[in-house]
Amino acid sequence: MPAVIVPNMETLHPTAKLMHGLQFAASKHRTQLRKDNETPYINHPINVATILAVEGGISDENVLIAALLHDTVEDTDTTFEEIEQHFGEDICAIVREVTDDKTLEKQERKRLQIEHAASSSENAKLVKLADKLDNLRDLGRKAPIGWTPERQEQYYVWAKKVVDNMRGTNVELERELDEIFKAKKLL
Numbered sequence: 202m203p204a205v206i207v208p209n210m211e212t213l214h215p216t217a218k219l220m221h222g223l224q225f226a227a228s229k230h231r232t233q234l235r236k237d238n239e240t241p242y243i244n245h246p247i248n249v250a251t252i253l254a255v256e257g258g259i260s261d262e263n264v265l266i267a268a269l270l271h272d273t274v275e276d277t278d279t280t281f282e283e284i285e286q287h288f289g290e291d292i293c294a295i296v297r298e299v300t301d302d303k304t305l306e307k308q309e310r311k312r313l314q315i316e317h318a319a320s321s322s323e324n325a326k327l328v329k330l331a332d333k334l335d336n337l338r339d340l341g342r343k344a345p346i347g348w349t350p351e352r353q354e355q356y357y358v359w360a361k362k363v364v365d366n367m368r369g370t371n372v373e374l375e376r377e378l379d380e381i382f383k384a385k386k387l388l
């Protein structure tokens with residue numbers, strides 16, 4: 202696996218920056234599958250960035266690149282220093298905001314996501330809304346291996362609490378999320 206080259210981001214055009222984000226994330230997640238045990242993990246960050254661009258109408262490349270990178274620190278050996286070196290401090294700041302501290306107990310991590318959602322920056326809220334939308338769509342298609350119906354139900358209830366703390370961020374994404382919550386009789 203060749204090392205990913207660190208480009209000079211100042212001189213890259215927006216499409217090249219986006220491609221570098223895609224390559225970096227694909228390289229970092231290359232051995233991972235989603236919890237359905239069949240989908241390559243990278244499909245999820247690509248979906249999150251695509252949801253933002255196509256459904257959310259977001260054109261700010263920092264937000265789209267942060268979406269591609271959003272699970273690299275949480276779920277691979279990637280460090281924030283590496284993200285900053287490759288993509289600069291603005292993108293790194295968004296990734297930092299949406300990264301769970303995996304050293305904490307799961308219940309505490311889940312509680313903190315609800316709490317942090319409310320005080321997040323607009324850009325972090327956008328990434329988090331698209332992240333939840335893609336995870337909920339995945340759950341509706343095929344549940345992670347071993348998840349009971351109760352565990353699935355709990356995920357919808359928890360995801361709604363996170364989303365409720367980010368309302369007023371993006372009309373289209375919130376509309377899509379609300380359709381899912383209505384179908385589950387949570388709204």
Ligand SMILES: Nc1nc2c(ncn2[C@@H]2O[C@H](COP(=O)(O)OP(=O)(O)O)[C@@H](OP(=O)(O)OP(=O)(O)O)[C@H]2O)c(=O)[nH]1
Pocket residue numbers: 234235236237238272275299307332336337339340344345356
């Ligand atoms: N629905 C679904 N989720 C999957 C799948 N594969 C991996 N995941 C991830 O699993 C997380 C939910 O699983 P949990 O057991 O509740 O949480 P944990 O992995 O953080 O311990 C989601 O994270 P999250 O905290 O909600 O968001 P984030 O980590 O993506 O920020 C999601 O990213 C899949 O096939 N379907």
Ligand SMILES: [Mn+2]
Pocket residue numbers: 245271272332
């Ligand atoms: Mn995610």
